[in-house]
Amino acid sequence: MERNIFEKILGQESLFIDRRAFDHAFEPDKLPHRGGEVDALVRNLVDALNGHIPSNMLLYGVPGSGKTVVTRYVLSQLLDKGEELGEPVFSYEINCRNIDTKYRVVQNIASQLSQRGDAPIPFTGWPTDRVLDTLVKRMDREGGVHIIVLDEIDNLVARAGDGILYNLTNLNTILKSSRCCIIGISNDLHFTQHLGPRVSSRLSQEDLVFHPYGAAQIQDILEDRAKTGLRQNSIGNGVIELCSALAASEHGDARRALDLLRISVQKADQEGHELVSPPHVRLAQSQLEYDQVTPVLRTLPLHQKLVLFSIKLNEENGLRNISTGEVFRTYSDACLKISVEPLTPRRISSLLNELDTLGLIMARNVSKGRGGRSKQVNSAVPRGIDVISTLSDSEALVAQASEEKYALQSRL
DNA sequence: TGTCCACTGGAAGGGAGGGCTT
DNA sequence: AAGCCCTCCCTTCCAGTGGACA
Numbered sequence: 258m259e260r261n262i263f264e265k266i267l268g269q270e271s272l273f274i275d276r277r278a279f280d281h282a283f284e285p286d287k288l289p290h291r292g293g294e295v296d297a298l299v300r301n302l303v304d305a306l307n308g309h310i311p312s313n314m315l316l317y318g319v320p321g322s323g324k325t326v327v328t329r330y331v332l333s334q335l336l337d338k339g340e341e342l343g344e345p346v347f348s349y350e351i352n353c354r355n356i357d358t359k360y361r362v363v364q365n366i367a368s369q370l371s372q373r374g375d376a377p378i379p380f381t382g383w384p385t386d387r388v389l390d391t392l393v394k395r396m397d398r399e400g401g402v403h404i405i406v407l408d409e410i411d412n413l414v415a416r417a418g419d420g421i422l423y424n425l426t427n428l429n430t431i432l433k434s435s436r437c438c439i440i441g442i443s444n445d446l447h448f449t450q451h452l453g454p455r456v457s458s459r460l461s462q463e464d465l466v467f468h469p470y471g472a473a474q475i476q477d478i479l480e481d482r483a484k485t486g487l488r489q490n491s492i493g494n495g496v497i498e499l500c501s502a503l504a505a506s507e508h509g510d511a512r513r514a515l516d517l518l519r520i521s522v523q524k525a526d527q528e529g530h531e532l533v534s535p536p537h538v539r540l541a542q543s544q545l546e547y548d549q550v551t552p553v554l555r556t557l558p559l560h561q562k563l564v565l566f567s568i569k570l571n572e573e574n575g576l577r578n579i580s581t582g583e584v585f586r587t588y589s590d591a592c593l594k595i596s597v598e599p600l601t602p603r604r605i606s607s608l609l610n611e612l613d614t615l616g617l618i619m620a621r622n623v624s625k626g627r628g629g630r631s632k633q634v635n636s637a638v639p640r641g642i643d644v645i646s647t648l649s650d651s652e653a654l655v656a657q658a659s660e661e662k663y664a665l666q667s668r669l
Numbered sequence: 670t671g672t673c674c675a676c677t678g679g680a681a682g683g684g685a686g687g688g689c690t691t
Numbered sequence: 692a693a694g695c696c697c698t699c700c701c702t703t704c705c706a707g708t709g710g711a712c713a
Contacts, residue, residue, distance in 0.1 A: 632677080
């Protein structure tokens with residue numbers, strides 16, 4: 258009889274003991290090389306246990322420099338201690354990449370505070386002030402200290418302005434039987450420039466900068482995780498060093514290093530090797546690039562696809578550093594070919610900025626004197642990924658285009 | 670030194686879509 | 692059903708800009 262198709266893999270020996278050690282959300286027992294940052298947070302947040310209001314804080318640092326993990330680590334201990342001392346502490350972690358409007362932020366926190374019998378707050382429909390009102394009532398009902406962590410706060414400010422931060426930093430003047438503290442986490446050191454002076458001074462009462470990890474520090478982190486998550490003696494010479502060096506060369510991102518090591522181990526597992534070696538890391542590196550980019554390419558909205566397609570098409574024809582105007586002309590032609598109404602040049606300019614933020618293109622502003630000021634655009638998709646076929650082969654593009662046409666026709 | 674180009678990017682607002690309240 | 696509210700995607704308008712060139 259045929260064996261079950263899962264049996265072969267299930268029975269296979271793996272180099273992993275605990276895969277979770279490589280999760281981004283994994284909370285290790287100790288945080289190497291972040292003692293100073295932990296201390297700074299603890300010194301401030303201890304006020305929550307003394308009946309005072311902790312200062313609002315802003316944590317800065319490049320991605321993967323430990324901001325989020327340090328905050329979680331400190332907060333989980335704070336919550337435990339609060340419970341022990343009978344000083345209730347509540348914490349809310351909001352990722353402002355997804356939750357990026359005033360309404361959604363307030364709705365999210367208030368919903369986390371809902372009890373049985375509370376009316377659910379819809380994800381749209383209520384006036385924001387009403388949601389804010391509900392939040393204040395619920396916070397006061399619970400009492401204690403409420404710590405609101407706004408991860409990627411720069412994204413929230415870019416999308417929704419600083420109005421929400423004004424409301425949140427103002428909460429303590431409205432709250433009667435509870436207190437509130439904001440911790441903002443940002444990748445962008447200069448994001449407070451986009452804040453009004455009142456919000457800025459209230460929010461950044463204490464700033465903390467997380468410096469990128471160096472290769473040696475990343476190495477320590479990887480060694481710790483390998484001890485927890487992998488079988489003994491499963492890592493070959495130079496593997497951890499290579500992972501650390503690759504991640505350190507990309508602005509010291511510890512998450513990237515963990516991903517690299519995890520995928521390297523998977524590769525060794527797949528090949529049935531007992532030992533992970535540097536070639537596995539190289540394989541992991543290219544897979545990581547591929548895995549990061551292709552889903553983004555596939556899920557781009559139609560017009561962004563067409564813009565990127567136009568840039569790539571120019572590059573295939575040997576044209577690099579093309580201007581916004583050139584992109585727009587190629588893009589308009591592409592639209593014509595698939596009978597889609599092109600967007601305006603102004604919109605294309607914004608789409609170029611969005612593609613730049615996504616890291617799919619490199620755009621920089623240049624002035625050519627009488628030739629005018631414009632962007633100089635190049636694709637930034639790693640080599641080895643065939644953008645044009647990923648974008649144009651996909652039936653999705655055709656489907657998207659006809660959907661667009663249908664929507665247009667039904668409007669006319 | 671002023672002009673001019675080809676844009677940039679902020680601001681305001683339209684309109685469709687999803688949802689709540691009365 | 693009508694009146695609101697919020698979000699998203701987009702357009703329109705326009706002041707501002709860096710630097711080559713006359």
